[in-house]
Amino acid sequence: GAVVSQHPSWVICKSGTSVKIECRSLDFQATTMFWYRQFPKQSLMLMATSNEGSKATYEQGVEKDKFLINHASLTLSTLTVTSAHPEDSSFYICSARDRASYEQYFGPGTRLTVT
């Protein structure tokens, strides 16, 4: 089956530092990946759409200079949270769209805590 991995699964960082989260499709190619953020007891909110070889498309209200997305290959997208603040603490989930089936598969999520 289609598998998406995320690394790290959890990370704690100090306020003001940057942290990078990786999203990989392990057994399929994904021209498009999506990044979601989920606060406790809330739904998933789409942050941005990541397209291989081109700039990401950000949803309204998401700061593109703060959440840097790079989709360098058909199997890897990265999200870098720059100058992290405690309010950035959240559960970040990526999904990857299989270029063959067009179905989306979700990663296991990364829990970010900013102290």
Place this chain on the structure above:
Amino acid sequence: ELKVEQNPLFLSMQEGKNYTIYCNYSTTSDRLYWYRQDPGKSLESLFVLLSNGAVKQEGRLMASLDTKARLSTLHITAAVHDLSATYFCAVNQGGKLIFGQGTELSVKP
């Protein structure tokens, strides 16, 4: 702008009982998804519904889709404690998934 609304948002059930979660969406879409999320975990795919009248069943869960009414239902039959989780519906909009608020289900003995 596509809006997806679920109800109820919280559901406390007794084991053995039946109940239905509703998912309404505001504009036409070609597919609707149901996911399960356990605390601290990511999403687990349950169903994808592609056409009007589609019905899918897996164990004690059955999902249906009425595209004319823009309504999907997730029916739980004879609930058991293991079904306790948060359930999300999501609707495809131009390749992006728009999620409902989620329904937190608690099944008590």
